[in-house]
Amino acid sequence: MxxxxxxxxxxxxxxxxxxxxxxxxxxxxxxxxxxxxxxxxxxxxxxxxxxxxxxxxxxxxxxxxxxxxxxxxxxxxxxxxxxxxxxxxxxxxxxxxxxxxxxSLSVDALYKMEDKTRFRETLKGHPAAPEHAVLPLKEDGDTLFHTHVNQLPVILKSPVSNGSKDVLLIDDKDAFLTACSYFKKQAGLSSLLLEEYVEGPQYLIEIIVEHGNVHLAAVIEQVISKEARFIITGYLMPAPLPDSSLEELQTVMESIVEQLGLSHGTCHAEMRRTVHGWKLIEINPRISGSAVNQLIYESTGISLVKETLKLNLGYPIDCTPKNQLSAYAHFITMQRKGKLIKVTGKQKAKTVEHIKKVYVKPRRGSILSAPVSMGHRYAYVIAAAPDPDEAVSAATSAAREIKFHLEPV
Structure with missing residues (x-):
């Protein structure tokens, strides 16, 4: 058989x-x-x-x-x-x-989205694209600063970074020079991406494109820590947006994926809602990682990874919501470095009303530290409830029950 x-x-x-x-x-x-x-x-x-x-x-x-x-x-x-x-x-x-x-996925479009320089160059001139420049690392930092930085703050990042790793907020010349020195030490890196800093609340958009039809499978509000590394500590699904903003977002995303050449495939975008309209912060050729698929499932009953597999198999997809709940994922980070002795409170967290999942990543003996990338989020809690405030309250309450016991290193 x-x-x-x-x-x-x-x-x-x-x-x-x-x-x-x-x-x-x-x-x-x-x-x-x-x-x-x-x-x-x-x-x-x-x-x-x-x-x-x-x-x-x-x-x-x-x-x-x-x-x-x-x-x-x-x-x-x-x-x-x-x-x-x-x-x-x-x-x-x-x-x-x-x-x-x-x-029969859009291979070229997926290729463009795997590198931040490639997708920025492809979308150059698009109304949703912030200003950007590609900086050759072979030049000294002082020259790069005076040639390319017209106003502060700016974003400086590696073209192949993911999970907020190597994405830096630069607010003065010293920070820029320090960042250039840091990036010059990275093997195989020949250029940097300089981007305009965009103000406004940020949203995660999960997109599945089936034979040219663009489905916004999820629009999720993100809670970003006040760290310079843009660590996301909370996700609220669905995002509390007026219909007019969602309609505008649909139009913008259709325009972006068309310019990228994505007619069959999936991606996720991070967008900021600004006084000048929607602006594209990131786009990647896959569903977001971590808890996002389950968050969407708890809110809508849709398994986006299953629909992605169906797309790859040539089966028709179905992004029709089965449920209509608010779901919130709250992530836990550390404030200091230490060796993990034990984690307590996980079972108690599970007993909080509306909690759907409690996940703790590191094993005993792991070295934990304050976050410099999304990989330094060490646990999360997902709650789902009819009201968004209930979901947020349940997830944050459950997260407070989880204690990481660290030994100084």
């Missing part, structure tokens, strides 16, 4: 990429994971939803991937889709799937 398979290029231990693997199992598929992280094979028992795990030293090596695919095909397994929900393999997976004839 031939088994129908979905092949995944990498997954995280939890979050949207792992939700996608679990969704594939629920859909009746045999799941195969290609990973370049040996620790996943050492922790094999923690991935029961992965039916077959294959170690690949470098997932960018298409020749090695094709060799493994040939072996799979000889094992009476039929590959129905090859996908990735993890940077930087989304475009590669779509490219291989197209070559195999198993998907």
């Amino acid at each position: 031939v088994m129908e398979c979905i092949v995944f290029l990498e997954t995280h231990k939890s979050g949207s990429s792992r939700d996608a693997v679990e969704a594939a199992v629920q859909m009746g598929f045999f799941t195969i994971l290609f990973t370049q992280q040996m620790k996943k094979l050492h922790q094999r028992e923690e991935y029961p939803d992965v039916h077959q795990m294959i170690f690949v030293k470098d997932l960018r090596d298409k020749g090695v991937i094709y060799e493994h695919l040939r072996i799979i095909n000889k094992q009476e397994k039929q590959i129905k889709a090859l996908v990735s929900f993890v940077d930087p393999f989304v475009h590669l997976a779509a490219e291989i799937a197209a070559e195999l004839g198993s998907a």
